Amino acid sequence: MMGGSALRIRAIAILSLTGLLAACGTSADNTSGTNTASAPGITATTITIGSTQPLTGRAAPGYSEISPASNAYFNYVNDHGGIFGRKITYYYYDDGYNPTNTASLTRKLILEDKVFALFSALGTPTHLAVVDYINTQKVPDLFVSSGCNCWNDVSNHPYTFGFQPDYTIEGKILGQYINQNLSGKKVGYFFQNDEFGLDGVKGLDASLGASSVPDAARQNYVPTNTSIGPQIAALQASGAQVVAGFSIPAFTALALLQAAKIGYHPVWVVSNVGTDVPTLTGLLKRFSGSAAGGQLIAGMVTDNYLPYSSDTSNPWTSLFKRIHDQYISTLPFDGNVIYGMAQAYTFVQVLKAAGRNPTRASFVKSLETTRLSGGPGFVPFGYSPSNHLGYLGVQVATIAADGTVTTTGPVYQSSDSGPIVQFNGSPSTPPTSGIP
Amino acid sequence: MRAVSSRFERLASPTLGRNLLLALGAAVVLLALSSQIGAYDDYNLTAVAIFAIAAAGLTVLTGLNGQLSLGHGALMAIGAYTASIALKHNHQLPVIVVLVIAVLSTGIIGILFGFAAARLRGPYLAGATLTLAVALPQVAFRYKSIFGGESGLTVTPPPPPDFLGADFPPERWLAWIALAAAILTMLLLANLLRSAPGRAFKAVRDNEAAAALAGIDVARTQVLAFVISAACAGLAGALLAYWTGITAPAGFTLALSLQLLTAIVIGGLGSLAGAVWGSIVLVFVPLQTSGMASRLHLPSSISDNLPLAIYGGILVIAMLVAPHGIQGALRRIFTFGRARWGRTPGGGQEGVVDWDDPASDT
Numbered sequence: 001m002m003g004g005s006a007l008r009i010r011a012i013a014i015l016s017l018t019g020l021l022a023a024c025g026t027s028a029d030n031t032s033g034t035n036t037a038s039a040p041g042i043t044a045t046t047i048t049i050g051s052t053q054p055l056t057g058r059a060a061p062g063y064s065e066i067s068p069a070s071n072a073y074f075n076y077v078n079d080h081g082g083i084f085g086r087k088i089t090y091y092y093y094d095d096g097y098n099p100t101n102t103a104s105l106t107r108k109l110i111l112e113d114k115v116f117a118l119f120s121a122l123g124t125p126t127h128l129a130v131v132d133y134i135n136t137q138k139v140p141d142l143f144v145s146s147g148c149n150c151w152n153d154v155s156n157h158p159y160t161f162g163f164q165p166d167y168t169i170e171g172k173i174l175g176q177y178i179n180q181n182l183s184g185k186k187v188g189y190f191f192q193n194d195e196f197g198l199d200g201v202k203g204l205d206a207s208l209g210a211s212s213v214p215d216a217a218r219q220n221y222v223p224t225n226t227s228i229g230p231q232i233a234a235l236q237a238s239g240a241q242v243v244a245g246f247s248i249p250a251f252t253a254l255a256l257l258q259a260a261k262i263g264y265h266p267v268w269v270v271s272n273v274g275t276d277v278p279t280l281t282g283l284l285k286r287f288s289g290s291a292a293g294g295q296l297i298a299g300m301v302t303d304n305y306l307p308y309s310s311d312t313s314n315p316w317t318s319l320f321k322r323i324h325d326q327y328i329s330t331l332p333f334d335g336n337v338i339y340g341m342a343q344a345y346t347f348v349q350v351l352k353a354a355g356r357n358p359t360r361a362s363f364v365k366s367l368e369t370t371r372l373s374g375g376p377g378f379v380p381f382g383y384s385p386s387n388h389l390g391y392l393g394v395q396v397a398t399i400a401a402d403g404t405v406t407t408t409g410p411v412y413q414s415s416d417s418g419p420i421v422q423f424n425g426s427p428s429t430p431p432t433s434g435i436p
Numbered sequence: 437m438r439a440v441s442s443r444f445e446r447l448a449s450p451t452l453g454r455n456l457l458l459a460l461g462a463a464v465v466l467l468a469l470s471s472q473i474g475a476y477d478d479y480n481l482t483a484v485a486i487f488a489i490a491a492a493g494l495t496v497l498t499g500l501n502g503q504l505s506l507g508h509g510a511l512m513a514i515g516a517y518t519a520s521i522a523l524k525h526n527h528q529l530p531v532i533v534v535l536v537i538a539v540l541s542t543g544i545i546g547i548l549f550g551f552a553a554a555r556l557r558g559p560y561l562a563g564a565t566l567t568l569a570v571a572l573p574q575v576a577f578r579y580k581s582i583f584g585g586e587s588g589l590t591v592t593p594p595p596p597p598d599f600l601g602a603d604f605p606p607e608r609w610l611a612w613i614a615l616a617a618a619i620l621t622m623l624l625l626a627n628l629l630r631s632a633p634g635r636a637f638k639a640v641r642d643n644e645a646a647a648a649l650a651g652i653d654v655a656r657t658q659v660l661a662f663v664i665s666a667a668c669a670g671l672a673g674a675l676l677a678y679w680t681g682i683t684a685p686a687g688f689t690l691a692l693s694l695q696l697l698t699a700i701v702i703g704g705l706g707s708l709a710g711a712v713w714g715s716i717v718l719v720f721v722p723l724q725t726s727g728m729a730s731r732l733h734l735p736s737s738i739s740d741n742l743p744l745a746i747y748g749g750i751l752v753i754a755m756l757v758a759p760h761g762i763q764g765a766l767r768r769i770f771t772f773g774r775a776r777w778g779r780t781p782g783g784g785q786e787g788v789v790d791w792d793d794p795a796s797d798t
Contacts, residue, residue, distance in 0.1 A: 055740035068736050093726045094740060099588070100687040103680040104483065105726060107607075111476035125587045129682035132592065148587070193577065194586035222577045223586075330735045 035085060038357035041116025047351070048089045049119045050109035052102045052126065055094035058223075062249060062279045062336050063122060066145060067092035069340030070120055070347075072327035073320075077348055077435055084356045088348075091115065097122075099129035106130040110137055117142055117363065120163075120343050124148045124195055135159050140364050142350070143343045143390065147273065148195050149416060152382075152389045159364055161383065163343060163390035165305055166416065167196055167246060167271065170394055171203020173412045174269055174303060176420055177396045178242055179207060182267060188217035188240025190231065190255055192247055200246030200271055207420075214238065221251055228254055236264040245270040253283035256296045268300045272394065275302040276335035277310065277403045298401035303394035305378050306342050308405045309334050315429045316342075316376040323434070342376045349375060349436040374428045374436070378411045389415075393423060451630045459623040466615050475605040479679075482607070483719045484712075485614035486675045489621050491699045491711035491718075493668025496625060498697070499706030500634070501661035502641030503553060507565030509692030510572040511666045513683075515542045515673025520589035520683040521582070531594045531613055535674050542670020543663050550662030554655045569693045573685035588684025591677045614675050621668060622708055628664070629708075637661050702754050704763025713762035717754075721747055 035044040042048075053067045054060045067090075074088040082088065091113055095101040102123075109115045117140035121127050124146045131150075134141045135157045143163035144151045147170070151162035178187060187208060191197030197220060205213070217238035219231035232255055235243055243266045245252060252274040259265065274280075281294045307314040312321075320341045324333050331337060351358075354366040368385045382389035393413030397405045411423040470478050490512055497503050515538040522529055522537050549568065556564055576583035583589065596609035628634050636657045639647040648654050677683045695718055703714025725743035732739050758765035 055736070056744060060740070064736065064740055091731070094743065098686050098689065098691075099682045099684050100676065100680050100692075101722075103682070104479065104723070107476055107479050108723065108726070111474065111479070125682065125684040125686050128587050128590060129680055129684070129687075132590065133681060150587075193580075222574070224574065224577075328736075330737070 033356060036357050039116055039359045039363075040114045042086070042358070045086055046089055047083070047086045048091070048113065048115050049117050049347075050113055050115035051090070051092040051119050052095040052105050052109075052121050052130075053092050054097040054122060054126075055092075057096035057098070059097035059123065061283075062276065062334070063145075065331050065334070065336040066120065066122065066340035066343075068328050068331060069320075069324070069337040070344040072323055073341045073344035073348075075327055076323045077344075080433065080435055083348060083351045088351075090119070092120075095123075095126055097126060099126050102126040103129050103133075106134065110134070110139055116140070116360065119143060119347055120145050120340070122146065124150070127151075131157055131160055138360055140360055140367075142347060142367070145339075145343070147199075149199065149389070150195075152387060154386055154388055157388075159360075161367060161388045161390065163346075164272075165379070165391045165394055166389060167199035167273075168203040168206070168416045169392065169414045170271055170303060171200040171205075171244075171246070172207050172414050172420055173203075173394050173396065174244060174271070174301075175204040175207025176412070177301065177409070178244065178269060182242050182269075185241040185267070186217070186239050187213050187242045187244060188235045188238055188266070189213060189219065190235065190243050190245045190247060191218075191220050192251065193220040193222050196248075196273070197246040204244050221247070223248065223251065226250075226254060229258055231255075232258040232264065233262060235259075235266070236262060240266055242267045242269060245274060247271070247274040249274050249276060249279045249283055253280055253287055256284065257288055257292060260292065260296055270300060270302050272303050272305070275300065275399070277308075277399060277405060278332055278334040279336070281403060294403050295401060297399050297403070300399045301396060302399065302405070303396045304335075304405075304407070305391040305394050306335075306338050306376055307378075308397070309338055310404050319430045319434050320376075338376075345436065346372065346375055346381075352436055374431075376428075376430070378427065379413050379423055380425065382415075393420075452627055455623055455626045455630075458626075459619050462622075463616070463619050466619075467612070470608055470611045470615065475607040478605065478607040478611040480719055480723065482611040482614045482675075482679055484715045485611070485618040486672050486679060487696070487699060487715035487718050488712045489614075489618050489675070490669050490672035490696055491703065491715050492621060492625055492708050493665040493672070494696050495700050495706060495708060495711045496629070496637065496668070497661050497665035499700060499710075500629065500641060501637040501658060503658060503661065504558070504562045505553075505565040505665070506562050506690075506693050506697065507568035507572075508665075508669050508696045509688050509690065509694075510565075510568040511542055511546065511669035512673035512676060512692065513572055513685075513688035514545055514666075515539070515670030516677040516683040516688070517576070517583060517589070517673075518542065518670070519674035519677045520591050523591055523677075524589055527592070531678070535617065535671060538670045538674035539667045540670075542673065543667040546663040546666025546670075547659065549666070550659035553662050554658040565693075566690070569690045573688055576685045584684070586685065588682050588687075590682050591680075593678050593681065610678060614679070617671060617675060621671065622712075625664075625668075625708055633657070633660060698751065700761075702751060702761055704761030704765075704767075707761075707763045709766075710761050710763035717750075717762075721750060 037043050051067055055064045071090045074090050078087040093105040095105055118134060120143050122145040127144050127146060138159060141160040143161060147164045147167045149166040151160050189201055191201050217235060217240045219234050221228050221231060245268060252270055280297055284296055285293050307317045309317060311317050320338055321333055324337055349372050350367050353370040354363045367383055372381050377391050378395050379391050379393040382392045393411060395407045395411040396409055397407045399405050412420050413423045414420045470481055490508060494505060494508050497505055518538045518541040519534045522534055553561055577585055593606050593610055596604040596606055636652045639652055640654050640657045644654050680687060699714030699718045700711055702717055704710025722743060725746050728739055728742050
């Protein structure tokens with residue numbers, strides 16, 4: 001019944017895409033012709049990708065939503081004809097955030113399931129365990145879900161690509177915000193004592209000046225020890241009026257509760273990773289036995305590179321909400337869902353750009369040479385033959401008492417060592433089909 | 437002179453001959469097997485060998501000497517970190533050197549901890565070893581420059597030697613190394629358990645006072661059991677570092693110690709073969725269930741936790757069906773068969789089996 005018109009639309013789409021790519025100087029042969037099994041994990045009708053994720057264990061709260069969200073987006077694409085007529089099959093395995101499990105499950109994906117590429121594998125220690133192996137096997141390793149700058153190592157890991165801005169860039173831009181909007185106030189740090197926190201502090205120091213924050217106002221925690229009373233008391237004693245934080249959601253919540261308990265009310269400026277409002281509100285309620293909640297977050301400053309789940313006016317948020325409601329309505333609609341869907345959308349963009357019958361090498365080359373634009377992010381990606389960093393910057397935002405997040409000021413981009421520059425590109429809107 | 441010759445006689449006893457023959461047979465079968473299967477199966481076979489070494493060590497301590505350890509994961513961590521640090525300083529170190537260093541360092545820590553453990557009984561010992569399992573990973577966070585903190589230390593798996601050819605899978609080479617280590621460990625432990633120290637272990641487990649009256653130095657026996665057990669854990673830890681490719685605190689949680697304990701109980705407490713059965717369960721059951729979350733169309737709150745629930749279910753059922761573990765069940769079948777053919781071993785009563793004897797079928 002509708003086959004005829006759908007076919008025609010697809011034919012037109014393919015034709016116009018062919019034209020576009022030809023205009024870009026890419027060989028038109030890439031997109032025309034018939035589907036072949038051009039690489040492991042690719043057949044004429046399917047493309048199989050895989051991931052390791054913390055679905056259970058201490059890293060699971062929040063993060064376990066990312067892969068179902070990506071999968072929901074892939075199912076949406078599959079239900080609308082797939083990519084070059086191929087359906088995407090996504091296997092995600094639970095490694096419980098334990099590198100020993102990651103090592104074995106990644107081999108299962110590559111050797112037994114024969115996936116074409118790894119996608120969105122989550123965690124710094126977990127993925128560090130397998131990144132060498134993945135690269136010796138020459139398997140594309142896209143969009144590692146971690147802000148460690150270790151994924152940007154083109155010479156040793158030519159097949160691995162990051163996704164989110166690294167924590168140093170984020171720290172620099174948050175530091176600049178403090179300089180510009182909270183100048184004259186004493187600043188303190190509260191950070192996780194690992195790559196995440198230390199890279200973030202490196203960025204903050206680059207903007208604020210290392211000497212402007214005394215040692216007494218640099219307080220850290222380890223994620224296995226939840227008693228952070230002494231650190232918060234030390235921050236209060238140091239007279240810090242602004243606390244810049246690189247903490248995961250559970251520790252952001254603990255810090256807010258502890259500060260409220262001792263009557264300490266600084267301005268909190270906290271990394272994107274630790275401030276997803278629905279997650280944070282839930283944790284505050286849980287930790288305080290519902291005595292506290294969203295009111296403690298009011299006035300917090302944070303940043304993002306993707307649209308907020310609460311920003312219903314954003315066309316990307318409404319697209320992702322629509323897919324969420326159709327495929328994974330039992331999960332909360334929060335920043336993790338947006339993150340998973342944004343990764344999946346970007347992956348489909350790369351698949352499109354790589355042409356009809358990609359090999360693993362041509363797929364990676366395409367990601368290095370195609371300028372990905374028109375996606376949900378506020379900032380451009382850094383991908384090039386010499387750079388495997390993902391999003392290059394963030395936009396600062398403030399959280400109101402009712403939990404709505406408002407972006408403030410321009411979007412900034414930077415690199416670990418370069419200056420902060422304003423990004424003037426205008427935000428994009430998703431295609432009406434919702435598929436790149 | 438006579439002492440020497442009698443010692444030699446004891447060394448060349450039928451037990452040694454039989455164990456050597458068994459080990460050789462196992463080596464031939466496993467070598468053939470590992471050459472036939474794919475790289476991924478070789479990789480899993482390596483995991484079985486690694487966990488079998490650690491579980492065998494724990495069997496000596498818990499099953500045969502009666503000291504409950506909840507901290508074996510931490511001892512594996514010591515072996516793994518020793519190997520990783522040694523390799524960090526010298527990438528070229530041969531595997532055998534790395535393994536020996538790991539065994540020695542973990543053995544030395546085992547002596548220190550063994551002295552403390554020998555003074556503790558029952559729940560107090562469990563508590564002390566539990567402390568080890570919980571506290572040790574924190575050391576890696578505290579001394580980041582040495583242990584690499586949360587992201588740990590990366591380890592490159594040993595490349596296969598050139599004479600095996602360029603296409604020889606590294607997974608198979610690691611499997612051979614781990615299997616050789618496992619067979620050697622089993623051989624040494626099996627001999628040890630059939631000799632005086634092994635009998636002393638069991639005597640101390642069954643009744644300390646009686647053992648002391650029989651002239652056994654109880655504390656020394658307990659320390660010895662702890663050291664042997666720790667050395668096995670150290671060897672397994674070093675191999676695990678090669679196998680995982682990284683040594684990080686997240687790989688050595690309390691769950692690892694509990695898994696090892698599960699393995700020896702489900703395999704058959706007190707028998708080396710049981711340690712092997714338990715390791716097979718430990719490796720393969722989670723692998724079979726790991727894909728469920730993305731393949732079943734269930735709400736993620738259910739499908740995420742289903743593999744753990746199934747694993748738990750299998751443990752419960754296994755303990756109900758075979759309370760003496762897999763090895764116990766096999767032995768019962770074996771004994772039943774013998775009884776039918778009218779040959780009851782050792783003049784024992786029909787149907788009565790010494791569950792705890794590692795080699796009751798002499």
